[in-house]
Amino acid sequence: MSDAVRLIEVKEEIHADNERVAQGLRSQLAQKKTFLLNLMSSPGAGKTRTILKTIDALRDRFRFGVLEADIDSTVDAELVAARGISVVQLRTGGFCHLDASMVAKGLAALDLDVLDVVVIENVGNLVCPAEFDTGAARNVMILSVPEGDDKPLKYPLMFTVSDVLLVNKMDYLGLSDFDLKAMRERVLRLNPRIQIFEISAKTGQGFDQWAAWLSREASSFIGPVSGILRDIRP
Amino acid sequence: MSDAVRLIEVKEEIHADNERVAQGLRSQLAQKKTFLLNLMSSPGAGKTRTILKTIDALRDRFRFGVLEADIDSTVDAELVAARGISVVQLRTGGFCHLDASMVAKGLAALDLDVLDVVVIENVGNLVCPAEFDTGAARNVMILSVPEGDDKPLKYPLMFTVSDVLLVNKMDYLGLSDFDLKAMRERVLRLNPRIQIFEISAKTGQGFDQWAAWLSREASSFIGPVSGILRDIRP
Numbered sequence: 001m002s003d004a005v006r007l008i009e010v011k012e013e014i015h016a017d018n019e020r021v022a023q024g025l026r027s028q029l030a031q032k033k034t035f036l037l038n039l040m041s042s043p044g045a046g047k048t049r050t051i052l053k054t055i056d057a058l059r060d061r062f063r064f065g066v067l068e069a070d071i072d073s074t075v076d077a078e079l080v081a082a083r084g085i086s087v088v089q090l091r092t093g094g095f096c097h098l099d100a101s102m103v104a105k106g107l108a109a110l111d112l113d114v115l116d117v118v119v120i121e122n123v124g125n126l127v128c129p130a131e132f133d134t135g136a137a138r139n140v141m142i143l144s145v146p147e148g149d150d151k152p153l154k155y156p157l158m159f160t161v162s163d164v165l166l167v168n169k170m171d172y173l174g175l176s177d178f179d180l181k182a183m184r185e186r187v188l189r190l191n192p193r194i195q196i197f198e199i200s201a202k203t204g205q206g207f208d209q210w211a212a213w214l215s216r217e218a219s220s221f222i223g224p225v226s227g228i229l230r231d232i233r234p
Numbered sequence: 235m236s237d238a239v240r241l242i243e244v245k246e247e248i249h250a251d252n253e254r255v256a257q258g259l260r261s262q263l264a265q266k267k268t269f270l271l272n273l274m275s276s277p278g279a280g281k282t283r284t285i286l287k288t289i290d291a292l293r294d295r296f297r298f299g300v301l302e303a304d305i306d307s308t309v310d311a312e313l314v315a316a317r318g319i320s321v322v323q324l325r326t327g328g329f330c331h332l333d334a335s336m337v338a339k340g341l342a343a344l345d346l347d348v349l350d351v352v353v354i355e356n357v358g359n360l361v362c363p364a365e366f367d368t369g370a371a372r373n374v375m376i377l378s379v380p381e382g383d384d385k386p387l388k389y390p391l392m393f394t395v396s397d398v399l400l401v402n403k404m405d406y407l408g409l410s411d412f413d414l415k416a417m418r419e420r421v422l423r424l425n426p427r428i429q430i431f432e433i434s435a436k437t438g439q440g441f442d443q444w445a446a447w448l449s450r451e452a453s454s455f456i457g458p459v460s461g462i463l464r465d466i467r468p
Binding site: 042043044045070071072073075076094096123124125126127128131144146147148150151153154155156157169171172175 | 276277278279304305306307309310328330357358359360361362365378380381382384385387388389390391403405406409
């Protein structure tokens with residue numbers, strides 16, 4: 001029991017430090033007019049494909065960068081780089097989440113003066129990333145249909161801290177007993193203000209609505225200056 | 235940077251404490267002739283359904299108990315209890331894994347004298363549970379087809395510490411670009427001794443082979459005494 005108590009104290013200290021760094025990062029990004037989006041999900045829910053399809057939908061409006069978190073590999077970063085998108089790989093070396101200081105290090109390696117929107121692909125995990133403020137302007141999570149409609153009951157914090165829920169792999173719905181209505185009710189009970197979009201990163205279903213939300217949020221954050229910056233894009 | 239270093243030191247201390255408790259638990263379970271199986275996976279990979287189907291296949295040979303870990307809910311434990319199986323719910327209260335002392339507390343709530351096999355359903359997470367020895371005799375992980383064949387590249391430790399990989403949701407294979415051969419090669423490169431079974435907890439595919447493995451391992455652990463115990467089952 002004493003082990004557990006000691007662990008909690010350490011966690012609280014780490015969380016307080018992290019919150020300070022995250023707030024500083026948010027101020028810095030507001031000055032730079034860079035919209036930072038934190039994308040979280042289970043392993044294999046479709047984060048990389050969703051990012052690529054989102055950038056395809058909006059790359060004429062915003063200049064995108066990506067921070068790819070991975071415990072050990074660089075496979076996702078290579079996929080993103082192959083599309084000609086600015087990407088930084090953050091290897092967490094075993095850590096189960098990104099914290100704000102890791103994100104700050106990643107951002108320092110990007111040229112924020114020429115980027116409007118930076119997307120963080122967080123570590124695949126429904127638990128730990130929900131506890132750490134990355135300094136992002138908005139948190140988005142993916143729940144994929146094959147994971148099941150009971151996930152809001154089991155991982156409530158993730159659904160509580162997210163501004164948007166993307167229900168991905170809608171193309172699997174026919175094979176599954178996933179109950180969309182029950183899932184929605186469970187999620188809205190935890191977080192009545194969350195936006196829910198049903199998508200498929202494979203077929204493109206639902207990307208119009210999701211991209212419209214992101215475009216609106218990023219535009220209002222960045223403001224009119226970004227339009228001028230975009231005109232001088234090389 | 236100093237934050238990260240401090241965190242690592244704490245982690246090492248916790249790991250050393252945990253290893254001691256896990257070894258003690260393993261000795262105790264060997265004396266009790268209770269085979270403890272630790273089942274790990276991402277959220278929604280099918281742990282609960284796999285446990286229920288495994289018990290269905292083997293309940294005439296072994297007396298089963300289940301430890302259900304969950305961060306907040308009791309939904310899985312209720313499903314298991316509804317089948318008349320001895321089950322203890324461990325609410326981790328935000329923790330992303332089970333450690334050996336949490337498992338010891340759960341086992342203390344079961345009557346090990348009348349149980350041959352106890353299955354731990356660990357927290358749904360491919361990262362943290364891989365780092366903590368639970369005291370189990372064997373570690374089993376599930377990778378479900380919709381999660382993708384690249385998971386061994388991204389979560390190598392989980393594949394390294396597991397004795398068995400269950401590739402679940404094989405019934406989704408037709409809809410997916412999951413490459414079984416590439417996945418196998420990636421897994422075997424990390425862990426040449428791992429046993430791989432392709433299953434579907436929905437259709438029952440592959441359960442004969444997986445249940446035969448479990449039966450063999452549990453029988454050789456428990457030994458002939460268990461046969462006598464089973465004869466005096468109430």
